[in-house]
Amino acid sequence: MRAAVLKEYGEPLEIEEVDEPQVTPDGAIVELEACGICRSDWHGWQGDWDWLGIQPQEGQILGHEPAGHVIATGENVTEVSEGDHVAVPFNIGDGTCIQCRTGHGNTxxxxxxxxxxxxxxxxxxEEVHVPAANHNLVKLPDGVSSTDMAGLGCRFMTAFHGLAHRADVGAGDWVAVHGCGGVGLSAVHIADALGANVVAVDLMDDKLDKARDLGADEVVNAGEVDDVPESVKDLSAGSADVSVDALGIATTCQNSVLSLGTRxxxxxxxxxxxxEQGMVQLPTDAMVMQxxxxxxxxxMPPTQYDEIFRMVQTGKLNPSAVVSETVALDDVSDRLASMTDFETVGIPVIDQFA
Incomplete structure (x- = not known):
């Protein structure tokens, strides 16, 4: 099968013919119809995250936002069958540890x-093997396309879990989103769907325009203001109730914290x-005092996907709205390179593999 293989950090991935994956007793093979190209793939392509122990090595096939149909299952797989339309969360769990057994398979x-x-x-x-398929594969609702659902492997579901499960977002709250890449734009759309007022922050006007389309009530171009947190506070009735760092650099993390009010x-x-290599300075005294x-x-745990699907079915959420373009497998290196200068808007998705 054809695959895009990492050979050297920062250099174009090589499109090669590799062996097809072989199904294991607890696993399944998914024939890919779509896979998002995520900024996390960019990190792996750059050789980041050695401090986390997840630095991809030469020969690795990247890509972690897939959707497609099951074409083979192992003898122990009972929850999915050949032909099922599925998404694959990026955080593959073993299905047996205490976290998985208590509904926290994402950790x-x-x-x-x-x-x-x-x-x-x-x-x-063209194909991917998914271990512990009973635990990790998520069946998609009838009538949705793999392309529209590709973001459910990482960015869309990550933003949903952060706002709907980890934070306490309520109707009328002010939510600030710092960084309007794929996960940030997803967070804007989800916060709006949850009834919040949203301030989107980025350096690029085209991303801020997209944020407005997805429900942002106010926007801040971080390159055009002297003080991003104060600008957010001015636009959000004094301060944000919830603030999201959707990028992961020191500036966005610090600005996010400083955008908040008491509690x-x-x-x-x-x-x-x-x-940063995982370390960012924070205003800890202010965090204590407030x-x-x-x-x-x-x-997001695989067991919680039904919440997204119910909101999709009622029209409150539309993951496809964050998809910006579809490309071929041969184009993946160009899209990764464009992320170096933050040139992508939304989620580019591969839908041509052969």
Whole structure:
């Protein structure tokens, strides 16, 4: 099968013929119809995250936002069958640890991030093998397209979990979203659907325009104001109630925290780059005095996808609205390169693999 393979950090992925995956007793093979190209793939392509122990090595197939149809299942798989239309969450759990068994599979004690470690080759390929398929595969509702659902592998579901489960977003709350890439734009749309007022922050006007289309009530171009947190406060009736760092650099993290008022909640979704290597200075005294919460949020448990699907069915959420373009597997390196200068808007999705 054809796959895009990492050979050297920062260099174009090589499109190669590789062996088709073989199904394991607990696994399933999914034939890919769509796979998002995520900024996390960019991090892996750059060689980031060695400090987390998930730095992809030479020969890795990247890609972690897949959707498609099951074409083979192992003898122990009972929850999905050949022909089922599925999405695959990026945070592959083993299905047996205490976190998985208590509904927190996104923080599995033996988590294997899809496309970042050798044990789970990624979905920039015609087929992908999914271990512990009973636990990890999510059946999609009837009538949806794989392209529209690709963001459910990572960015859309990550934003949903952060706002709907980890933070306490209520109707009329002010939510600030710092960084309007794929996960940030998803957060804007989801916060709006949850009844919040939204301030979107970015450096690029085209991304802010897209944020308005997705429900942002106010926008801040961070390159055109002297003080981003004060600008957010001015636009949000004094301060944000919930603020999201959807990018993961020191500036967006600090601005997010400083945008909050008393008992505000900061949600950290973006992971850091090689500049920060996981460490960011924070205004801890202000956080103590104002009882500000710092909340980490990783992916979403597979058991909670039905919440998204119910909101999709009633028209409150539209994951396809964040999809910006469809491309071929051969174009993946160009899209990754464009992310270096933050040139992509929304979620680019591969829908041509052969």
């Amino acid at each position: 599995c004690e033996n988590v294997m991030p899809l496309g970042f470690v050798e044990q789970v080759q990624g979905a920039f390929a 505000g909640q900061h949600v950290q979704i973006g992971l850091t780059t090689s500049d 009882e500000i919460e710092f909340i980490g949020s990783l992916g």
